[in-house]
Amino acid sequence: MSKNNTYVSEFVRDGYVVIRNVVSRAVVDQIAKRTDDEYAYWKERMFPTETNSGGIFRPNWNELRAALQCIEQSGVVNDLLGETSECFATNVVLEPQKENRWPLGRMHIDRPPTTDPASQWPSFSLSVGIGIRGGNKTLSGSLGVFPGSHRACESFFRENPGKTLWDCLTGYYHPTTERPVVDLPFATHSLPVEVLLEPGDIVCSHSLLSHTSMPNMTNTRRISSYFAFIHSRHSSLGNRFLRSIWDYFPQPIKECAHT
Numbered sequence: 001m002s003k004n005n006t007y008v009s010e011f012v013r014d015g016y017v018v019i020r021n022v023v024s025r026a027v028v029d030q031i032a033k034r035t036d037d038e039y040a041y042w043k044e045r046m047f048p049t050e051t052n053s054g055g056i057f058r059p060n061w062n063e064l065r066a067a068l069q070c071i072e073q074s075g076v077v078n079d080l081l082g083e084t085s086e087c088f089a090t091n092v093v094l095e096p097q098k099e100n101r102w103p104l105g106r107m108h109i110d111r112p113p114t115t116d117p118a119s120q121w122p123s124f125s126l127s128v129g130i131g132i133r134g135g136n137k138t139l140s141g142s143l144g145v146f147p148g149s150h151r152a153c154e155s156f157f158r159e160n161p162g163k164t165l166w167d168c169l170t171g172y173y174h175p176t177t178e179r180p181v182v183d184l185p186f187a188t189h190s191l192p193v194e195v196l197l198e199p200g201d202i203v204c205s206h207s208l209l210s211h212t213s214m215p216n217m218t219n220t221r222r223i224s225s226y227f228a229f230i231h232s233r234h235s236s237l238g239n240r241f242l243r244s245i246w247d248y249f250p251q252p253i254k255e256c257a258h259t
């Protein structure tokens with residue numbers, strides 16, 4: 001357990017929590033440089049983001065392994081999730097938009113990168129995003145979240161015991177991007193909260209937190225790296241996880257969630 005786990009109650013209540021200064025500046029700078037150096041290559045190979053001004057790709061970089069080490073050493077994954085069996089890394093880039101575009105990308109819940117989507121809902125356990133560059137002021141292409149939407153999700157599925165997340169998708173996958181088209185019945189109609197990160201800050205989110213990307217109206221290419229952690233009991237729970245969203249989380253988290 002790390003020295004400072006005061007973030008537990010915020011994580012349980014809001015479905016996400018920001019922790020400052022976790023990944024070293026040297027590692028952050030290396031990820032930024034590598035992203036810029038290889039951008040032309042990845043641009044052809046990435047999934048568009050919800051705002052369409054950039055995309056998501058899955059590089060296998062040593063720099064990302066170094067970032068993962070910083071995160072693991074901080075103890076946050078241990079505090080918030082405990083034992084994990086699997087972890088996959090993605091990089092998100094949002095280019096400055098040529099024209100001001102509003103509204104934002106659609107709110108959604110993520111899925112893991114697999115070719116068999118139907119069997120994979122719900123997807124993973126905990127996501128950890130790192131601020132690499134930009135995304136640190138309003139409308140700069142940051143992550144946008146709907147605080148508490150993980151709990152709205154749980155309430156909905158408890159009240160509708162036959163339903164799965166898959167049943168609630170209004171569309172199948174976007175025909176060209178294969179991104180999920182999500183219109184959840186528990187969708188909030190409020191504006192998302194912008195999660196503004198300085199380089200090296202992280203945001204830890206429950207996998208059932210609805211989110212989107214904000215438009216990037218700055219002149220800076222916004223870059224974030226994400227790790228999706230899968231608990232070793234995740235797949236055996238299947239859709240029961242929707243009705244019991246803290247099932248395998250550590251005891252302090254459960255206690256906080258049930259008081």
Ligand SMILES: O=C(O)CCC(=O)C(=O)O
Nearest residue numbers: 049050092142143212213
């Ligand atoms: O912009 C972000 O940080 C999140 C991107 C995202 O949610 C997605 O495309 O799945």
Ligand SMILES: [Fe+2]
Nearest residue numbers: 108109110211
């Ligand atoms: Fe997402």
